[in-house]
Amino acid sequence: MIRLLRPFQNKSRLVLHRCEAPKTTTTQATTIPVPWNTRLRELSKQGQYQQSLTVYRKMLRSGAAPNAFTFPFTLKSCAALSIPITGTQLHSHVTKTGCLCEPFVLTALISMYAKCLLSEDAYKVFDENPLCKKLTVCYNALIAGYVQNSNLLNGVSLFCEMRRMGVSVNAVTMVGLASGCTNPLHMSLGMSLHCLSLKSGFDNDLAAENCLLSMYVKCESIQLARKLFGDIPGKGLITWNAMISGYAQNGLGTHALDLYYEMESSGISPNAVTFVGVLSSCANLGARRIGQEVEQKIWNLGLGFNLFLKNALINMHARCGNLVRARAIFDEMHEKSLVSWTAIIGGYGMHGQGDISVELFDEMIRTGIQPDGPVFVTVLSACSHAGLTNKGLGYFAAMQRDYGVKPSIEHYSCVVDLLGRAGRLEDARKLIDSMPVEPDGAVWGALLGACKIHKNVDLAELAFHEVVKLEPTNIGYYVLLSNMYTEAENLSGVLRIRLMMRERKLKKDPGCSYIEFKGKIHLFVAGDRSHSQSDEIHSMLSKLQDLIKELDGTKKYNDEKSDRELSSGVGVHSERLAIAFALLNTEIGVDILVIKNLRMCGDCHLFIKMVSKIVDRQFVVRDATRFHHFRGGACSCNDYW
DNA sequence: TTAGGGTTAG
Numbered sequence: 001m002i003r004l005l006r007p008f009q010n011k012s013r014l015v016l017h018r019c020e021a022p023k024t025t026t027t028q029a030t031t032i033p034v035p036w037n038t039r040l041r042e043l044s045k046q047g048q049y050q051q052s053l054t055v056y057r058k059m060l061r062s063g064a065a066p067n068a069f070t071f072p073f074t075l076k077s078c079a080a081l082s083i084p085i086t087g088t089q090l091h092s093h094v095t096k097t098g099c100l101c102e103p104f105v106l107t108a109l110i111s112m113y114a115k116c117l118l119s120e121d122a123y124k125v126f127d128e129n130p131l132c133k134k135l136t137v138c139y140n141a142l143i144a145g146y147v148q149n150s151n152l153l154n155g156v157s158l159f160c161e162m163r164r165m166g167v168s169v170n171a172v173t174m175v176g177l178a179s180g181c182t183n184p185l186h187m188s189l190g191m192s193l194h195c196l197s198l199k200s201g202f203d204n205d206l207a208a209e210n211c212l213l214s215m216y217v218k219c220e221s222i223q224l225a226r227k228l229f230g231d232i233p234g235k236g237l238i239t240w241n242a243m244i245s246g247y248a249q250n251g252l253g254t255h256a257l258d259l260y261y262e263m264e265s266s267g268i269s270p271n272a273v274t275f276v277g278v279l280s281s282c283a284n285l286g287a288r289r290i291g292q293e294v295e296q297k298i299w300n301l302g303l304g305f306n307l308f309l310k311n312a313l314i315n316m317h318a319r320c321g322n323l324v325r326a327r328a329i330f331d332e333m334h335e336k337s338l339v340s341w342t343a344i345i346g347g348y349g350m351h352g353q354g355d356i357s358v359e360l361f362d363e364m365i366r367t368g369i370q371p372d373g374p375v376f377v378t379v380l381s382a383c384s385h386a387g388l389t390n391k392g393l394g395y396f397a398a399m400q401r402d403y404g405v406k407p408s409i410e411h412y413s414c415v416v417d418l419l420g421r422a423g424r425l426e427d428a429r430k431l432i433d434s435m436p437v438e439p440d441g442a443v444w445g446a447l448l449g450a451c452k453i454h455k456n457v458d459l460a461e462l463a464f465h466e467v468v469k470l471e472p473t474n475i476g477y478y479v480l481l482s483n484m485y486t487e488a489e490n491l492s493g494v495l496r497i498r499l500m501m502r503e504r505k506l507k508k509d510p511g512c513s514y515i516e517f518k519g520k521i522h523l524f525v526a527g528d529r530s531h532s533q534s535d536e537i538h539s540m541l542s543k544l545q546d547l548i549k550e551l552d553g554t555k556k557y558n559d560e561k562s563d564r565e566l567s568s569g570v571g572v573h574s575e576r577l578a579i580a581f582a583l584l585n586t587e588i589g590v591d592i593l594v595i596k597n598l599r600m601c602g603d604c605h606l607f608i609k610m611v612s613k614i615v616d617r618q619f620v621v622r623d624a625t626r627f628h629h630f631r632g633g634a635c636s637c638n639d640y641w
Numbered sequence: 642t643t644a645g646g647g648t649t650a651g
Contacts, residue, residue, distance in 0.1 A: 107642050140642040175643035210644040217645095241645040248646095276646040311647040342648040374649040381650050414650045442651045449651065476651095599651095625651070 036064055040073040049077035053086065066093060068102035075108040079115035087112045091125075106132055107141040114145020119154075133165065140172045147180035155180055156189070171197070171205040178208075178215045190215045194228075210238045217246030240268055245277035253281035254521070257290065272298075272306045279312035286595040286622055287516050288320035311339045318347025321593045321620045321627065338369055346378040351627045352636050354386020361395075371403050373411070380414035385626055385639070389422040409435075413442040420450020421639065425459055441471035452480055453639060457488055468500075475506050476598070483601075511598040513574035515582050524578050527571015533584060540580040541572060548610045575604050575621060579611060588617070596623040605640045609633055 036059045043052035056074045059066065066074075071094050078087035091109060099105045106129055113122035122145045125132070132138035139162045146155040155177055162169060174193050181190035194212050202208040209232045216225035229235070229243045240263045247256035260278050263270065270278075275298055282291035295313055298304055310333055317326035330336070330344045341364045348357040361379045365371065376399050383392030396415050399405045412435050419428035428447055432439050444467035451460035464481045471477065478501050485493030501507075514523040524531065531537060575596050582592040600623045612619050613633030621628045629636040 104642090111642065135642095137642050142642090144642060170642090172643045179644070205643090207644045212644090214645065236644095238645045243645090245646060271645095273646045280647070306646095308647045313647095315648070337647085339648045344648095346648065372648095377649045384650085410650050412650090417651065445651050447651095 037069045044073040049080040052077040068099045068105050071105045072108040075112040079112040084116035107137045110141040119149045144176035152180040171202040171208040175211040178211045181215045182218045184219050187219045214242045222250045241273045248277040248280040253285040256281040272303050276308050276312045279316045283316040283319040291316045314343040342375045349382025354382040354388050357382035377410045384418040392418045413446045417446040513578040513596040515578045515594050524574045526574050537580045547614050573604050591618045594621045599623050600640045
């Protein structure tokens with residue numbers, strides 16, 4: 001905490017433009033050769049807020065008096081560091097020096113209180129100073145303050161008052177409000193602001209355009225965002241970044257990567273924010289080689305020390321199958337945030353190494369980091385995949401009791417999954433009944449998935465009944481129950497589900513698998529024959545099939561299954577096509593990473609196990625929920641549909 | 642006074 005040691009020895013009237021560092025002989029004052037306000041402005045621009053407050057303290061010690069040009073910078077530092085006590089002290093200095101009549105000081109004060117999450121104090125400054133009610137900048141500061149404190153409604157009321165009072169609205173007013181439109185429910189307000197912006201000519205203001213663009217992204221209207229992006233004539237780095245991360249956040253990884261290449265070819269140099277979006281897309285796509293190239297670029301540009309980027313790199317490597325590299329980056333980090341821990345814990349969890357996830361989680365707690373909701377979701381899921389049922393239940397019990405984190409619906413669905421996978425289906429059902437919140441599709445879906453693993457058709461029917469009420473168009477649940485009926489040889493059940501699907505006009509999502517080869521994504525859907533190497537792929541598959549039959553003396557691999565799947569019209573499963581493609585093209589000795597957008601089925605699981613034995617290579621398949629490592633005829637996991 | 646970033650179950 002900064003202590004202001006000797007405030008205001010000099011109460012003489014201040015000359016606003018000339019508050020300079022005095023030519024004194026004191027060591028502290030002479031160590032800063034530039035005028036005080038200039039120095040404060042420089043530090044503020046560089047984001048050296050702590051340093052800026054130290055300079056302010058030195059300034060007071062030296063006997064120099066602060067003026068209206070001093071306070072905006074010091075108040076900004078308090079806001080950035082979120083230290084309201086120092087901010088309040090500065091407020092009293094402002095009053096004593098008579099600077100409360102200066103618009104920029106008033107706005108800085110309002111903004112400081114708002115950023116320190118003290119909207120009431122911000123409002124008090126606004127309310128007690130009649131000048132504020134005439135100034136656009138003061139309204140803007142308070143509106144932005146309300147929005148930053150998640151009070152969009154107050155922001156809107158103030159905006160209405162401002163218009164009623166005849167105070168002019170500018171682009172900053174609009175930006176303050178639009179940045180509060182953070183979910184699809186706010187879309188109509190966001191669009192009204194966009195109209196206002198066009199009518200008022202704010203579309204010449206790049207900050208306003210960028211803000212509207214990210215408003216559309218947050219409201220999940222990615223097409224409107226893209227339309228606006230195309231309409232912005234002088235796109236800046238922030239414009240490109242907003243669109244790239246918009247695509248990344250909305251799961252449109254290929255769009256994000258395409259736009260990144262387009263940005264580079266249009267001569268705009270990327271920065272750390274760009275790479276965060278790009279790495280996040282590589283992680284979601286499983287684009288290992290592109291991710292590695294981007295990492296190299298990050299190091300070449302000297303950006304490798306950015307915490308956000310390191311977290312993004314951990315996530316990218318873990319999701320692209322390179323857990324060793326992810327761990328190395330994590331271990332080398334001097335400063336680790338909660339997100340760094342979450343990324344590495346999740347990485348091990350996805351790879352089925354829940355024991356390490358748990359060790360890391362406990363280590364994180366020992367280092368004094370306060371866990372949040374997402375890290376509990378991550379560790380609970382890791383426990384679930386690794387069969388660490390009691391450990392997971394222990395965390396669930398402790399999260400509110402010991403850490404004050406209230407379980408959300410995501411945590412409940414993890415625990416239903418945890419209990420369900422462990423075969424404790426009745427306990428899972430009881431948990432659903434006792435939940436303080438209404439269960440959603442994910443909760444019932446987790447129970448349904450567990451019923452599939454443990455072949456409990458009765459409970460599956462109940463879970464299915466509930467889940468289709470909540471997610472009637474999610475085809476995965478219909479397919480899952482239909483497969484259960486097939487396994488149980490319940491033909492009338494299969495027909496019933498097919499009828500339901502037909503009545504509801506649901507068509508089976510073909511699902512796809514893909515593999516990155518030479519920086520390009522090769523995508524396959526079931527029964528696909530459109531690939532340029534299709535003939536070679538099918539002949540490779542047929543050879544593999546023969547070898548499997550030869551190898552499988554014990555008839556573990558039942559070729560009737562593949563005949564059934566071929567005759568059902570689904571065609572050859574997409575992951576098999578991707579595996580055959582990889583065997584034809586990738587170098588021997590290199591692990592093969594295949595990404596599948598749906599969960600792997602039992603037939604394919606068995607097929608890849610056998611192939612890994614025949615060709616003696618490691619296959620890493622990432623499906624919708626986790627990694628499966630196949631080596632020498634075995635797999636790291638046993639959970640598939 | 643204003644705009645862009647990492648982690649999250651099934």
